Amino acid sequence: xxxxxxxxxxxxxxxxxxxxxxxxxxxxxxxxxxxxxxxxxxxxxxxxxxxxxxxxxxxxxxxxxxxxxxxxxxxxxxxxxxxxxxxxxxxxxxxxxxxxxxxxxxxxxxxxxxxxxxxxxxxxxxxxxxxxxxxxxxxxxxxxxxxxxxxxxxxxxxxxxxxxxxxxxxxxxxxxxxxxxxxxxxxxxxxxxxxxxxxxxxxxxxxxxxxxxxxxxxxxxxxxxxxxxxxxxxxxxxxxxxxxxxxxxxxxxxxxxxxxxxxxxxxxxxxxxxxxxxxxxxxxxxxxxxxxxxxxxxxxxxxxxxxxxxxxxxxxxxxxxxxxxxxxxxxxxxxxxxxxxxxxxxxxxxxxxxxxxxxxxxxxxxxxxxxxxxxxxxxxxxxxxx
Amino acid sequence: xxxxxxxxxxxxxxxxxxxxxxxxxxxxxxxxxxxxxxxxxxxxxxxxxxxxxxxxxxxxxxxxxxxxxxxxxxxxxxxxxxxxxxxxxxxxxxxxxxxxxxxxxxxxxxxxxxxxxxxxxxxxxxxxxxxxxxxxxxxxxxxxxxxxxxxxxxxxxxxxxxxxxxxxxxxxxxxxxxxxxxxxxxxxxxxxxxxxxxxxxxxxxxxxxxxxxxxxxxxxxxxxxxxxxxxxxxxxxxxxxxxxxxxxxxxxxxxxxxxxxxxxxxxxxxxxxxxxxxxxxxxxxxxxxxxxxxxxxxxxxxxxxxxxxxxxxxxxxxxxxxxxxxxxxxxxxxxxxxxxxxxxxxxxxxxxxxxxxxxxxxxxxxxxxxxxxxxxxxxxxxxxxxxxxxxxxxxxxxxxxxxxxxxxxxxxxxxxxxxxxxxxxxxxxxxxxxxxxxxxxxxxxxxxxxxxxxxxxxxxxxxxxxxxxxxxxxxxxxxxxxxxxxxxxxxxxxxxxxxxxxxxxxxxxxxxxxxxxxxxxxxxxxxxxxxxxxxxxxxxxxxxxxxxxxxxxxxxxxxxxxxxx
Numbered sequence: 001x002x003x004x005x006x007x008x009x010x011x012x013x014x015x016x017x018x019x020x021x022x023x024x025x026x027x028x029x030x031x032x033x034x035x036x037x038x039x040x041x042x043x044x045x046x047x048x049x050x051x052x053x054x055x056x057x058x059x060x061x062x063x064x065x066x067x068x069x070x071x072x073x074x075x076x077x078x079x080x081x082x083x084x085x086x087x088x089x090x091x092x093x094x095x096x097x098x099x100x101x102x103x104x105x106x107x108x109x110x111x112x113x114x115x116x117x118x119x120x121x122x123x124x125x126x127x128x129x130x131x132x133x134x135x136x137x138x139x140x141x142x143x144x145x146x147x148x149x150x151x152x153x154x155x156x157x158x159x160x161x162x163x164x165x166x167x168x169x170x171x172x173x174x175x176x177x178x179x180x181x182x183x184x185x186x187x188x189x190x191x192x193x194x195x196x197x198x199x200x201x202x203x204x205x206x207x208x209x210x211x212x213x214x215x216x217x218x219x220x221x222x223x224x225x226x227x228x229x230x231x232x233x234x235x236x237x238x239x240x241x242x243x244x245x246x247x248x249x250x251x252x253x254x255x256x257x258x259x260x261x262x263x264x265x266x267x268x269x270x271x272x273x274x275x276x277x278x279x280x281x282x283x284x285x286x287x288x289x290x291x292x293x294x295x296x297x298x299x300x301x302x303x304x305x306x307x308x309x310x311x312x313x314x315x316x317x318x319x320x321x322x323x324x325x326x327x328x329x330x331x332x333x334x335x336x337x338x339x340x341x342x343x344x345x346x347x348x349x350x351x352x353x354x355x356x357x358x359x360x361x362x363x364x365x366x367x368x369x370x371x372x373x374x375x376x377x378x379x380x381x382x383x384x385x386x
Numbered sequence: 387x388x389x390x391x392x393x394x395x396x397x398x399x400x401x402x403x404x405x406x407x408x409x410x411x412x413x414x415x416x417x418x419x420x421x422x423x424x425x426x427x428x429x430x431x432x433x434x435x436x437x438x439x440x441x442x443x444x445x446x447x448x449x450x451x452x453x454x455x456x457x458x459x460x461x462x463x464x465x466x467x468x469x470x471x472x473x474x475x476x477x478x479x480x481x482x483x484x485x486x487x488x489x490x491x492x493x494x495x496x497x498x499x500x501x502x503x504x505x506x507x508x509x510x511x512x513x514x515x516x517x518x519x520x521x522x523x524x525x526x527x528x529x530x531x532x533x534x535x536x537x538x539x540x541x542x543x544x545x546x547x548x549x550x551x552x553x554x555x556x557x558x559x560x561x562x563x564x565x566x567x568x569x570x571x572x573x574x575x576x577x578x579x580x581x582x583x584x585x586x587x588x589x590x591x592x593x594x595x596x597x598x599x600x601x602x603x604x605x606x607x608x609x610x611x612x613x614x615x616x617x618x619x620x621x622x623x624x625x626x627x628x629x630x631x632x633x634x635x636x637x638x639x640x641x642x643x644x645x646x647x648x649x650x651x652x653x654x655x656x657x658x659x660x661x662x663x664x665x666x667x668x669x670x671x672x673x674x675x676x677x678x679x680x681x682x683x684x685x686x687x688x689x690x691x692x693x694x695x696x697x698x699x700x701x702x703x704x705x706x707x708x709x710x711x712x713x714x715x716x717x718x719x720x721x722x723x724x725x726x727x728x729x730x731x732x733x734x735x736x737x738x739x740x741x742x743x744x745x746x747x748x749x750x751x752x753x754x755x756x757x758x759x760x761x762x763x764x765x766x767x768x769x770x771x772x773x774x775x776x777x778x779x780x781x782x783x784x785x786x787x788x789x790x791x792x793x794x795x796x797x798x799x800x801x802x803x804x805x806x807x808x809x810x811x812x813x814x815x816x817x818x819x820x821x822x823x824x825x826x827x828x829x830x831x832x833x834x835x836x837x838x839x840x841x842x843x844x845x846x847x848x849x850x851x852x853x854x855x856x857x858x859x860x861x862x863x864x865x866x867x868x869x870x871x872x873x874x875x876x877x878x879x880x881x882x883x884x885x886x887x888x889x890x891x892x893x894x895x896x897x898x899x900x901x902x903x904x905x906x907x908x909x910x911x912x913x914x915x916x917x918x919x920x921x922x923x924x925x926x927x928x929x930x931x932x933x934x935x936x937x938x939x940x941x942x943x944x945x946x947x948x949x950x951x
Binding site for chain 1: 940
């Protein structure tokens with residue numbers, strides 16, 4: 001996938017976490033950037049949260065790859081820069097899906113990346129938040145095994161079928177750890193800013209990245225297969241209005257999925273607004289017409305509406321599913337619908353920061369088959385009167 | 387205040403009455419909430435029908451009106467005016483189209499009645515949510531912006547400029563006159579091009595109602611017929627000029643197809659291969675040779691070959707004036723060098739029109755050779771130029787010449803793309819700006835108030851360009867009458883400051899440049915004077931901040947709810 005890409009080797013010892021932190025520490029001490037936005041384990045607790053750190057607290061508490069995704073990294077970047085950039089240069093350490101969500105927010109004017117170095121990592125996946133809340137110790141042990149390269153059924157379902165777990169093109173710099181022997185990490189720049197970090201560290205892009213490349217390609221292939229197989233089966237269970245109603249029947253209308261979604265950036269959700277509140281008589285009418293009305297109303301419509309709004313930018317990060325108190329496979333549905341819609345537009349959210357979102361681009365000759373089928377349908381309708 | 391809705395169903399002669407059971411409709415509609423009166427009439431659009439509604443509004447103290455009749459394209463404005471006459475805000479009205487969309491397209495009377503009922507219920511439900519939008523009007527601006535200082539732009543400016551109409555003529559180069567200035571002679575009367583254009587330029591510069599802006603570029607044009615906001619950069623002074631006009635004339639002209647891309651013509655490689663424009667330049671006294679036809683070695687040519695249709699195949703069209711001006715070249719050559727041998731290599735001769743045939747025959751009489759040829763190739767051996775070609779019969783032949791003049795195709799000027807994008811005017815697949823209608827709207831563009839004349843539309847002769855200048859000027863004179871008021875769209879977009887997230891999607895989809903971004907508040911803002919109410923922003927806004935007045939979410943919901951009930 002990225003075979004033409006070049007990378008540099010940053011020499012470091014220890015586990016993946018130690019090697020990455022050594023790189024970040026060195027880059028800060030060399031003045032490549034001023035601070036790091038990274039998941040940090042609150043001292044003495046089991047909670048991970050994105051924090052701005054440098055120096056000692058970076059080395060002691062930061063976890064570039066925590067076992068869970070408690071806050072989506074793109075949300076952290078947008079809360080920091082959504083209302084304008086700062087003067088300090090910040091390195092944001094994010095998973096590939098978080099980097100892609102950040103790129104989508106960039107296109108929508110919700111982050112300012114001028115002074116942000118977006119750095120992504122090879123992602124082993126994350127475990128369900130619910131598991132972590134129930135038993136942090138057991139979950140952390142499972143994650144340690146995963147970090148060693150073990151495939152695991154305990155990963156979140158969308159992570160198990162994720163085929164975009166490595167460099168995406170949206171980041172300034174990617175940290176390659178897959179397939180790499182101990183002794184360092186690969187630094188793969190994707191922008192002049194990323195190259196600047198290598199210059200700052202005195203590194204050149206002459207490392208042999210073939211082992212990493214091969215490992216990424218092989219796992220991508222496996223995941224693609226798994227994804228296709230999973231989606232075929234999943235589609236048969238969720239497609240159609242009845243199945244969709246079943247899938248979302250447990251929804252308690254808490255809208256948590258919307259609140260944690262990195263792409264849901266509206267100031268107020270349309271579905272929470274007065275636009276979706278109607279007079280008593282309207283509800284009564286609807287109840288009469290349909291033979292009954294579920295209250296609060298619009299539960300499924302909310303999810304369909306969100307799909308309509310989000311699916312082209314959905315990066316399948318899984319935050320929505322983690323946040324669902326009733327274990328609805330929200331992320332899997334979104335991944336299925338998003339994947340199909342994105343394919344229609346040949347669009348991969350976050351693949352590039354310059355690629356405009358499809359709904360902003362008018363192309364005269366796209367979806368001709370839809371036009372033709374509409375024309376055919378209306379011609380048929382008109383035929384009897386003609 | 388309680389709503390009091392009046393519902394009027396038109397029989398439209400038999401058009402509606404034949405297919406829709408109006409009594410059943412009225413019986414179903416009358417008891418509905420807020421309906422104060424429901425009645426039928428033979429022909430509501432007639433004077434009698436309009437008076438019937440007006441009186442009924444007063445008699446029943448109505449707050450809203452629904453008319454069930456024909457298409458809003460036909461009579462929406464008629465009935466809105468009736469409301470206004472009765473003292474009701476015209477926006478508090480809704481038309482249900484039960485003729486085109488119901489009676490005319492539904493064969494079964496019962497079904498047609500059901501459908502009409504749904505449409506009328508939807509209109510009743512919707513109209514209760516209408517807001518009384520206030521009419522807005524503004525003074526129409528009679529001034530005109532003409533872009534391009536060639537013959538087309540100059541002539542249009544001359545016709546338009548008047549005491550009550552200022553013309554801004556913007557030319558990107560440092561002088562007026564365009565291509566014509568470089569044509570030493572003009573066909574068919576062999577008048578001097580510079581002589582003709584100098585007179586025209588002088589008359590223009592003497593006209594105090596024209597402001598000529600040379601070395602200037604148009605940066606931005608926003609607005610609509612009667613009200614365009616223009617921004618011009620004066621390059622020499624590095625200054626910006628802002629002004630308003632009511633119409634824009636695009637006379638951006640042409641450029642020649644570059645024959646360098648076709649190596650078989652030897653252009654750029656061989657010394658004495660010229661384009662038509664370079665040959666023209668050689669013939670004017672201010673030109674590089676002082677008006678003398680000379681080879682690079684300083685000697686006059688003994689033989690000249692004129693090659694037609696250079697780039698015609700590549701461009702896919704005939705530039706229609708090359709054959710004619712090449713005959714003019716023959717006259718120019720023979721006048722200066724009576725002994726010179728002139729040969730035309732052509733595939734088709736295009737000399738239409740009443741005066742050209744004689745011009746052609748007279749030119750032949752001067753001893754000019756016309757050779758029908760194909761696959762022409764120009765080569766040089768250091769001593770002279772040799773031209774190989776295929777004859778009409780398919781055989782190979784060759785011709786030696788001291789000088790070659792190529793007649794390249796005419797292309798749109800490089801600015802055509804810039805203006806097409808700035809003004810949302812379509813271009814054809816050759817890059818020329820497209821007229822509103824090839825036959826019926828030849829100088830108007832798809833955008834009201836923007837006109838395209840001369841070679842910006844496609845290859846034209848000088849006289850055709852001037853005809854188009856005057857045609858566009860005529861259209862502008864009749865549309866932009868000083869003192870006329872323009873009624874502005876009231877059903878415009880609005881963007882809620884508290885919902886807008888500043889993603890700028892609306893800026894990308896607005897075809898009228900009516901939305902700007904407020905950097906301090908980080909939200910999008912609508913300019914209601916520029917907004918046409920197309921609704922693109924409302925459809926594209928991902929956060930529900932943009933909405934279109936008169937087509938708000940609750941209004942559409944109320945309508946759909948009843949249609950689908």
